[in-house]
Amino acid sequence: MGKYTTISRHGHVAAEAEQILETVSSTEGFTSINPHRTADPKLAITPSGPASGVGSGFAFRGKDGKGTQTVAEVTSSRVVYDIDMGSMGRSRQRISVTPVRGGGCDVEWSMTLDSGRNPMLRVFGLFANKVLGPTLETGLRNLAEATWR
Numbered sequence: 416m417g418k419y420t421t422i423s424r425h426g427h428v429a430a431e432a433e434q435i436l437e438t439v440s441s442t443e444g445f446t447s448i449n450p451h452r453t454a455d456p457k458l459a460i461t462p463s464g465p466a467s468g469v470g471s472g473f474a475f476r477g478k479d480g481k482g483t484q485t486v487a488e489v490t491s492s493r494v495v496y497d498i499d500m501g502s503m504g505r506s507r508q509r510i511s512v513t514p515v516r517g518g519g520c521d522v523e524w525s526m527t528l529d530s531g532r533n534p535m536l537r538v539f540g541l542f543a544n545k546v547l548g549p550t551l552e553t554g555l556r557n558l559a560e561a562t563w564r
Contacts, residue, residue: 423525426555432512441467450554
């Protein structure tokens with residue numbers, strides 16, 4: 416049982432890399448594809464910081480917990496978020512895009528959980544792939560089904 420656990424899922428999105436990254440680096444855009452809102456339509460989201468880019472984010476409160484998500488990094492191929500769920504732990508989430516010859520992008524949505532020294536969070540790390548994997552799959556599906564202009 417290590418301090419860090421990483422899970423990831425892959426999919427294809429029929430959009431240009433710039434479109435995808437612009438969507439997922441903004442609070443409004445991420446909210447539109449947020450897999451947690453799919454599972455919990457009453458999820459409360461309170462925006463913070465700029466509308467998009469580094470420092471943009473939101474506080475959330477729903478049936479699975481509360482916390483914050485903040486854009487930590489935006490590059491030409493990925494957006495990285497810091498997630499803080501208080502006593503439930505911290506994680507780093509990434510959405511990475513790779514353009515595909517013939518159109519669209521392959522997308523990897525991953526999450527690295529930091530269990531610190533908390534033994535319960537380290538045990539959770541053993542089951543994280545099974546518990547959180549479907550959430551990442553939903554996020555990829557939401558992203559693939561987004562209406563691209």
